[in-house]
Amino acid sequence: MPKRIVVPAALTNLALANNAKAQFELAELYMQSEHEDDIILAEEWALKAAENGHVEAMYWLGEGYTVYAKDMAEEDAEESKAHFELGYYWLSKANMQKHPAATLELAGYFRRGDVIEKDVEKSVKLVTQAAELGEVQAMRDLAFIYENALGVDADEEKAEYWHEKAQAAEE
Numbered sequence: 001m002p003k004r005i006v007v008p009a010a011l012t013n014l015a016l017a018n019n020a021k022a023q024f025e026l027a028e029l030y031m032q033s034e035h036e037d038d039i040i041l042a043e044e045w046a047l048k049a050a051e052n053g054h055v056e057a058m059y060w061l062g063e064g065y066t067v068y069a070k071d072m073a074e075e076d077a078e079e080s081k082a083h084f085e086l087g088y089y090w091l092s093k094a095n096m097q098k099h100p101a102a103t104l105e106l107a108g109y110f111r112r113g114d115v116i117e118k119d120v121e122k123s124v125k126l127v128t129q130a131a132e133l134g135e136v137q138a139m140r141d142l143a144f145i146y147e148n149a150l151g152v153d154a155d156e157e158k159a160e161y162w163h164e165k166a167q168a169a170e171e
Contacts, residue, residue, distance in 0.1 A: 023049035062091035100135035120151035139166035
């Protein structure tokens with residue numbers, strides 16, 4: 001049986017005092033465990049942090065629920081749908097706080113039509129927003145979108161622009 005995580009009392013006290021940063025740190029600590037009870041605690045603390053406005057916790061939850069929903073899609077469609085809804089909710093909250101990676105992940109919901117109506121134009125707008133916020137993967141995606149006319153007219157200049165932006169951001 002896997003060992004439980006030992007959490008510093010000072011961190012727990014801060015988290016219990018509604019410190020969102022401490023709540024998210026606890027979530028991350030618990031997530032390192034392989035013990036099922038710790039994994040449950042990780043989600044609970046991440047939810048508290050997100051509800052207290054911690055944008056990274058919002059993204060973390062949104063991404064986690066999305067990954068789980070994709071994994072469950074063939075096994076249990078109802079559970080998958082419920083997790084897609086949670087993922088969409090938290091990614092939308094993080095997007096409102098201008099979190100670049102959450103914005104890019106949210107674009108996928110509109111591209112695929114997960115629990116919302118498929119809207120390629122909205123997806124491209126969100127990818128653009130994420131790129132403008134500095135998300136390198138979004139820059140690469142935009143270059144590809146413009147090169148291959150995916151939901152937009154082909155535009156070599158825009159494709160080259162986003163290629164160069166991505167390359168510069170990586171250096």
